[in-house]
Amino acid sequence: MDENKVIEEIEKCLDCKNCLEVCDTYIVTNDLLKSPNGRLKIAQKVFNNNEISQEELTSLYTCTLCALCDSICPQMIQISEVIYSSKVKLVKENKAPLDIHNKIINGIIEKDNSVNGNPEERLNWLAENYKETEMFEKKNSDTLLFLGCMSSFRVKESASAPYEILKLAGYDFKILENEPCCGEYVYSAGNIDIAKKIFKENIELFKKIGVKNLIVTCGGCLYAFDKVYRKYFKDFDLTVKHIVDVIYDLEREGKINLKPLNRTITYHDPCRLGRKYKNGPLFSEPRELLNKCGLEIKEMSSNPKETPCCGSGSGIRGVDSSICISIGKKLFNKMETKEIISSCPLCVFNFRYVNYKNQTDKDSKYITDYILESMKK
Ligand code: SF4
Numbered sequence: 001m002d003e004n005k006v007i008e009e010i011e012k013c014l015d016c017k018n019c020l021e022v023c024d025t026y027i028v029t030n031d032l033l034k035s036p037n038g039r040l041k042i043a044q045k046v047f048n049n050n051e052i053s054q055e056e057l058t059s060l061y062t063c064t065l066c067a068l069c070d071s072i073c074p075q076m077i078q079i080s081e082v083i084y085s086s087k088v089k090l091v092k093e094n095k096a097p098l099d100i101h102n103k104i105i106n107g108i109i110e111k112d113n114s115v116n117g118n119p120e121e122r123l124n125w126l127a128e129n130y131k132e133t134e135m136f137e138k139k140n141s142d143t144l145l146f147l148g149c150m151s152s153f154r155v156k157e158s159a160s161a162p163y164e165i166l167k168l169a170g171y172d173f174k175i176l177e178n179e180p181c182c183g184e185y186v187y188s189a190g191n192i193d194i195a196k197k198i199f200k201e202n203i204e205l206f207k208k209i210g211v212k213n214l215i216v217t218c219g220g221c222l223y224a225f226d227k228v229y230r231k232y233f234k235d236f237d238l239t240v241k242h243i244v245d246v247i248y249d250l251e252r253e254g255k256i257n258l259k260p261l262n263r264t265i266t267y268h269d270p271c272r273l274g275r276k277y278k279n280g281p282l283f284s285e286p287r288e289l290l291n292k293c294g295l296e297i298k299e300m301s302s303n304p305k306e307t308p309c310c311g312s313g314s315g316i317r318g319v320d321s322s323i324c325i326s327i328g329k330k331l332f333n334k335m336e337t338k339e340i341i342s343s344c345p346l347c348v349f350n351f352r353y354v355n356y357k358n359q360t361d362k363d364s365k366y367i368t369d370y371i372l373e374s375m376k377k
C-alpha cells in the first residue's frame, strides 16, 4: 500500500471502536494500544513522521495480521494492511523490527529456516525406505512438495504424512534435499529488502530445477507464494496449491480411499487458508475430507470467515508469548472436544505450546494425520 493510500485509510476512521470486539490481542490484554483502533493511531504517528514509543512499536508487532478487524470495520479500512505498512516504513527508517526478529532473520540467512533448526536434520522426518530411493531435485517432475520450516523441523508429521499420502496415491512430485525458507517471516516483520532477495533466489531455484507447480503444507508458505511473490515478481507464474486442495482432488478422482475413524473433533480454520487466501478460501474442502474420514466436526464459530487467529500469526509468540498463550486458552475454552485439527503447522505448534503452558489436556493435530490414518485403516 503506498503512503498516500495508507494516510487516506487512516483518515477514514470514525473512532467507533467496533473493531475492538473482534481483536483478540485487545480482548486478552484489555490494552487499547493493542487494538486495531489503537494501532491505527500509532500508524498515524508513523506516517506523520512523529516518534513512537517502544510500547507503541511492540504493539504493532503484537498484531497477528489476522485481518479479522478489516471485515468488521464499517468504513472498510484495510486496518491490517495499514499496520503492516507501518512496520515496513519503520524498518526502512532503521527503527524496526525488534531484536527477536533480527535474530530470527539472521537464523534464516545462516540456516535457511525460521525455527533455528539444524539444517542437517531437515529430512529427519523422511522414512529410511524413502531416503534410500528419493532422488530429490534430480527427479524429473515439475511439481515440488515444498514443506516449509515448521513442517520440516517442528511439526514433522505435517511433512511425513503429506509425503506418504502423495506416494500412496501415485502422485508425481519431488522434494528438495536442502529446502530454503519461503521468506514469509521476513516479509511479515516488514523487512521487504531481505524478503525480496529471498523470493528472488527461490524463484531462480525453482526455474533451475524445472518447477512449475508448488504444493505447500503451511499457511505461511501458501500466503507467501500465492500472494506476496506474485505482488513483487509479475512473472512468477507457478501454480500454488495447499496439500488439502491436492488431496481433495485425489479423493474425488478415486485415487484415495478413506475409511471411517468415528471420532469427534474441532476444526480450526487458519487465517491464511481462509480470509487471507487469494485463490481460496479453503473452508469446505478440509471439512469434507474430515467428514469422509468419519469425523464429526464441532465448530467454534458459526461462520468460518470469523474464525480467530490461533494466537501466533506474524511471529507474535517471540514478541509477547503471554498474548499468544491467552488467545490459545480463549480458543480452548470454546472447544467441545479434546482434539483440535488445523491445516497449518504453525497453528498446531501454537496449540501444543498453549496446551503445555496452560496445563490443559487438548490434543492438536495436523489434518493429514487423520487422512493418512483413514487411508491405512
Ligand atoms: S471499526 Fe473502523 S472506523 Fe471504527 S474505530 Fe475501528 S478502524 Fe475506526
Ligand code: SF4
Residues within 6 Å of the ligand: 022, 023, 024, 025, 026, 034, 035, 036, 039, 062, 063, 064, 065, 066, 067, 068, 069, 070, 079, 080
Ligand atoms: S489484524 Fe487481527 S490482531 Fe491485528 S489489529 Fe486486526 S484483529 Fe487485531
